[in-house]
Amino acid sequence: MSATGNARKRQQPPTPATPSPQLKHQATMEEEELDEDVFLEETLLQYEEEDSQRRALADRLAKWKRPALSPSLLSQSQNIVFQQLEIDYVIGDSHRELLPSSSGPAAIIRIFGVTKEGHSVCCLVHGFEPYFYISCPPGMGPDDIFHFHQILEGRMREANRNSKVPKFVRRIELVQRRSIMYYQQQSSQPFLKIVVALPTMVTSCRGILDRGIQIDGLGMKSFMTYESNVLFALRFMIDCNIVGGNWIEVPHGKYKKTARNLSYCQLDFSDLISHVPEGEFSKMAPFRILSFDIECAGRKGLFPEPTHDPVIQVANLVTLQGEDQPFVRNVMTLKSCAPIVGVDVMSFDTEKELLLAWRDFIREVDPDIIIGYNICKFDLPYLIQRAEVLGIAEFPILGRIRNSRVRVKDTTFSSRQYGTRESKEVTVEGRLQFDLLQAMQRDHKLSSYSLNSVSAHFLNEQKEDVHHSIISDLQNGNSETRRRLAVYCLKDAYLPQRLLDKLMFVYNYVEMARVLSQLLRKAKQKNLVIPNVKQAGSEQGTYEGATVLEARAGFYEKPIATLDFASLYPSIMMAYNLCYCTLVTPEDARKLNLPPECVNKTPSGETFVKSNLQKGILPEILEELLTARKRAKADLKEAKDPLEKAVLDGRQLALKISANSVYGFTGATIGQLPCLEISSSVTSYGRQMIEHTKKLVEDKFTVLGGYEHNAEVIYGDTDSVMVQFGVSSVEEAMNLGREAADYISGTFIKPIKLEFEKIYYPYLLISKKRYAGLYWTNPKKFDKMDTKERDIPGAVQYVKNTISDLLMNRMDLSLLVITKGLTKTGDDYEVKAAHVELAERMRKRDAATAPNVGDRVPYVIIKAAKGAKAYERSEDPIYVLENNIPIDPHYYLENQISKPLLRIFEPILKNASKELLQGSHTRSISISTPSNSGIMKFAKKQLTCIGCKALISNSDHTLCSHCKGREAELYCKSVANVAELEELFGRLWTQCQECQGSLHQDVLCTRFSVAFLRFGPNKCIFCSAEIVQYFTGEKSTERHGRSQATIGSMELLILEELVVDVKMQQACNPGWMIFHLYTWWWHAGILAKYN
Missing domain, CATH: 3.90.1600.10 (B family DNA polymerase, palm domain)
Structure with missing residues (x-):
């Protein structure tokens, strides 16, 4: 470029011309039209989205709602036949049309049930009154009964001054009955049937009669009452020949639809006929069974509290009784959630919206039975208390009666057989709650009653692998992590439903209800009365x-x-x-x-x-x-x-x-x-x-x-x-x-x-x-079984090998776990017990995971100072694994094994004690936990040879003088070991990704055995790679001491056994990934020691 070109000045841009007013107006109009088009487009998209949501909601409601009523039912021209599921009573005003002569409050029986078509029913029965009996004093005539009535009415009025009942004792009737107690030659004798206004007044009247009442001509006289402790609803069932779970028929023209919609059921009526549960009437109605589970975002180390921790997900499965697949599967999540195949995922921006949506879901789907695992002690009370904290006053109206709120109260059950169990009683009017945890504890003797253990025992299934400690992290992640949590929540709702079907709880409990109160029913037929x-x-x-x-x-x-x-x-x-x-x-x-x-x-x-x-x-x-x-x-x-x-x-x-x-x-x-x-x-x-x-x-x-x-x-x-x-x-x-x-x-x-x-x-x-x-039971079965004495040495050798495994720390820790029920708090025990003391220590460490009253506490016995009591040496198995605490094998041999062994072998083996409990197989090794206290503060680690573990004085070397010629051999062995562990770790990681359903997100699996199988090889890869790097000179000798302390002959042996065991599991079992919780406890202990 020439000098003149460089010196030439850059031309200034031309000054823009000022637009005319007409152009300005035209530009403004174009901008407004463009804004209007954008607004219309956004409005249209919003309308389409809202319309899509409305259609989705309509589809849900169509799926959730019960079938429509037939015109004959609406016109009251058809008999109504339904299976009753629950009977209770409420206090209300007397029915003016049915009972024109009655006034004031009265007890109204409510019968909830379902027709064979699937319609929900609420039958209101008026006119049934509570009563009981007393023996009529000799010589008491009609006038005496009248005066007795007046005296008793006066005493009742004094005892119930705040009551607005116009008449406490409705009437006293003279009847002929006979006490069931003791043989009596006369067929009957006079009794007084005392009818009171309300069921609660039976107790008050009984107390007055027990204490004594002044009667003219008889003086102060106390009365034994008969059948005064019979529950009012049960009294009604006995008098009307109704048994639990039977079918009730209401003829057409005998029922009326209530003027006010007092319930969410489809029919309310009065009058009924009871059918004996035989033939067609022994079948089950299509009850709607809701199984649900909630998840809460708890704080670290604390059990969720409704005053602080929000409900973040609710999973629901609704199944018809007799069917094995739910017709409703949904999960309600706080914040977005990725889709789940076959599940209706509903996401909400606020917790209040989530809870109100669940309340509306309950009303629409109208379940007859609500089930879950620990729902009475946790899920239902938590939802009620959480709604109260959030100020959602309308949430607790979950029952079938309008404006009737769910009631929750603390209960304690205690018996010699079951011990003491603290729980909560939840009343959802018209809906039966069935807690699978309580049923399991009542009907089955198991070592653990966790949902995971119970499902594994009865279903060969287990929960999803989400530990409670990462629930908040999953919730605070993205839609994919919340999907993982939703799958976990759905599985926890699915397993109780499977248990209900597998163990046939509905059938068995209905049939048990049908044989309830045999004595009272038979006594009524025979005109006998039962004393209180x-x-x-x-x-x-x-x-x-x-x-x-x-x-x-x-x-x-x-x-x-x-x-x-x-x-x-x-x-x-x-x-x-x-x-x-x-x-x-x-x-x-x-x-x-x-x-x-x-x-x-x-x-x-x-x-x-x-x-x-x-x-x-x-x-x-x-x-x-x-x-x-x-x-x-x-x-x-x-x-x-x-x-x-x-x-x-x-x-x-x-x-x-x-x-x-x-x-x-x-x-x-x-x-x-x-x-x-x-x-x-x-x-x-x-x-x-x-x-x-x-x-x-x-x-x-x-x-x-x-x-x-x-x-x-x-x-x-x-x-x-x-x-x-x-x-x-x-x-x-x-x-x-x-x-x-x-x-x-x-x-x-x-x-x-x-x-x-x-x-x-x-x-x-x-x-x-x-x-x-x-x-x-069959003479030709097992007829070739060999039972001669030559089999005994095999059994003896098996026992010896097992004792040797125990004392040499080769036994699976799961075989050493002891479980006992925590029936009361520690202060209530007269003698200190191992599981009670452990529960207290666990509560101090982590209250969120500590066992509560009614739970079973698993524990192992660990080594401790000489003379320490057993309750001081009990420890949580998981804590033992995490902290590499050695167990005490001699305790198990001396206190748990030796006595049963001798009882079994003494009848068939001479010198059983000497043969089984003495000898070379009783030698043991001592596993100690590294300590930095006391004299160990002055201990110094000594370097050892990587090849033969001989001590090395020179820190610059990795091999001793005897192994210097084996560098190539040891190097190749280390490289091969690293490659094998890397392959194993890769397969484990890939398997976890496949189980999780995604190859593009972090593995969140928290199942202990699988997580450790990933952790174990990964840790060992690092340690083995360090050895390889020492051979190649990539590692400085400054860290040589750490490496020597990390890898030793025992550790390499463990790694080899780990690889072999995993290969065997893979070859023998297609589901080789799902190992038992404690399968690798020994490996975990060795690796944790060197973390």
């Missing part, structure tokens, strides 16, 4: 229980026949006519002078009249229950429909439980109607029959009697005896067992019957209540 007996506790004393014959301990190589009494205690009560109404008091026995052929004198010294004089109520109930059970079992064999089978199986089980509970009902001193004369007589007859059976067997089946061997009864337990006939074949023993059962049954009064049930061969009898054997 005060709770006496243990003041009535105790009685002798069943006989257990002395066990002849040993190992029996010949078949042992087992003879069982069929329903022993119910059979005794039926055979000897044992009942409240057949019991004769000693005083009456002297007065009545009954002939001997009309009475039974029991072995315990009690007197009962025989059935030819008066048939007892209890024997009659038992006959009906056992007959019904036989019929149900016969129908079960013929049934083809799975639902019909479930109903019949639940029925026969309920009838069996009910029949067996009659004896226990009479012996419960804190029960409703204890009678120790009956229970002691039953057990005394049982003891006599066991002894009688033993004598007949050993007297008849002898060599002198023509048999090959002398029979010997080796054990007897309550209702069974075990007999060795001396024969060597199972078939011969079965034939002799049947012959003995038939012969002995002929000596008893019917229906007492001894049955041959099974053969044990071989049989190990250790002591009373402790025996084991191979179970035979």
Whole structure:
């Protein structure tokens, strides 16, 4: 470029011309038109989005709502038949049309149920009044009853001054009844039926009569009340012949739709007919069952509290009873959530919107039964309290009655069998709550009642892998992490539904409800009344229980026949006519002078009249229950429909439980109607029959009697005896067992019957209540089983190997976990217990995860100072793993294993103690936990050779003088080890990504075993790579000490075992990723030591 060109000045841009007013106006108009187009476009998009949301909501409501009512129901021209699910009562105004003469408040029965078409029903029954009985004093006439009524009314008015009831005692009627207690020759006697205004007034009136009342001509007199403790709803069911879960019919023209919509049900009416649950009326209605679960964003280290921690997700599954797949699957989330296949995901910006949406969902889907796991103690109370904190006053209206709020109150249940359990009682009117946790604790004996453990036990399924500590992190992430949490929440709602179906809770509990209150129902038929007996506790004393014959301990190589009494205690009560109404008091026995052929004198010294004089109520109930059970079992064999089978199986089980509970009902001193004369007589007859059976067997089946061997009864337990006939074949023993059962049954009064049930061969009898054997019911089954003594050394060697594994710290920690129930708080225990003290320590460490009253506490015993108590050495297994705390194997050997072992082996092995508990297999190794306290502060780590672990004095070297020639070998081995671990880690990581459903987000798996399998190889890769780097010179000797402290021969051995074990798991089990919680506890301990 020339100099002149460089010197040339740049031209200035031209000055823009000022636009004319017309151009300005035109530009303004164009901008306004453009803004209007954008606005219209945004408005249209918003409208389309809102329209899409409305259509989605309409689709949801169509799916959620119950079927529409037929015109015949709306016109009240069709009979209504429904299965009742819940009966309660409310206090309301008397019905003016049905009860024109009544005034003031009255009790209104409410029956909630479902028709076979799926319509929800609420039946309101008016006019049923609470009442009870007292014995009428001799000589009391109509005028005396009138004056008595006035006196009692005055006393009631004094006791209930604030009540607005116009008349407390509605009426007193003279009726003919008879007390169920004791034999009485007269068929009936006068009683007073006292009818009161409200159910709560029964208790008040009973108290006045118990304390005594002044009566003209009689002075101060107290009265025993009869049936004053019967619940009002149960009284209604008994009087109307309604049983739990039965079908009720309301004829057309007998019901009226309520003028006001008092409930969310579709029909409200009065009047009904009860159907016996047989045939078509034994089936189940299509109840709507909602299973739900909530998730809360808790603070770190604290259990969620409704005053601080929000509800972030609610998962819901709705299933029709009898179907296995939900027809509604949804999850409500706070903030956005990625889609989930087959699930309706609803996201909300605020927690208030979420809670109100769930309330609306409950109203629309209208569930009959609400289930979940721990919902009564946590989920439902948490939602109610959280709504209160947020000021959502309308949220707790979740029931079927309008403006009726959910009620929550604390409860404590305590019994000798179940201990003490604290919970909450949640009342959602018209909807039944069924907590699977409470059902599991009540019906099944398990070591752990967590949802994960219970699901693994019954379903072979487990929860999703989300630890409670990362729930808040998932919520605060993005839509993908919230999706992971939603899947977890859905699984926690799905598992209770699966448990409900698997264990047939609905069928079994409905059938149990159908046999409830047999005594009250039968007494009503017979015009008998039951006294209200005060709770006496243990003041009535105790009685002798069943006989257990002395066990002849040993190992029996010949078949042992087992003879069982069929329903022993119910059979005794039926055979000897044992009942409240057949019991004769000693005083009456002297007065009545009954002939001997009309009475039974029991072995315990009690007197009962025989059935030819008066048939007892209890024997009659038992006959009906056992007959019904036989019929149900016969129908079960013929049934083809799975639902019909479930109903019949639940029925026969309920009838069996009910029949067996009659004896226990009479012996419960804190029960409703204890009678120790009956229970002691039953057990005394049982003891006599066991002894009688033993004598007949050993007297008849002898060599002198023509048999090959002398029979010997080796054990007897309550209702069974075990007999060795001396024969060597199972078939011969079965034939002799049947012959003995038939012969002995002929000596008893019917229906007492001894049955041959099974053969044990071989049989190990250790002591009373402790025996084991191979179970035979078919003589040709297991006939080639070898049971000779040459098998014993194999068992001994197995025991020795197990003891060696225990003492050498090779045993899986899960096998050493002890679990015990926490039935009360620590202060309530008189003696310090290991699980109680551990629970207190866990509460101090982390209150969010600490066990509460009613939970089972798992623990292991760890090493501690000499002389430390067991309760001081108990520790949480997870804490042991995380902190590499050594267990105390000698405690387990001496306190948990040795005594059971000796009980088993002493009958079959000489010197069992010396053989099993002494010798080289009892050598042990000591695992100590590194410590930086005390003298260990002055300890210094010594470097060792990577090859042979010999001590090295020169810190510049990695190998000793003996291993210097093996550099190439050790290097290649280290490189191969790193490659193998990297491959293993990669497969584990990929598997977790596939389980999580995404290859593009962080792995959030928190299942302990899988997480450690990833962590273990990753940690080992780092350590092994350090060794490789030392060989290549990439590592400085400054960190040599750390490496030497990190990797040793034991660690390399563990790594090799880890790889081998994982390969074996992969080869043997397609689901090799899902390992047990403690599978790698030893590896975790070794690696954690060097973190």
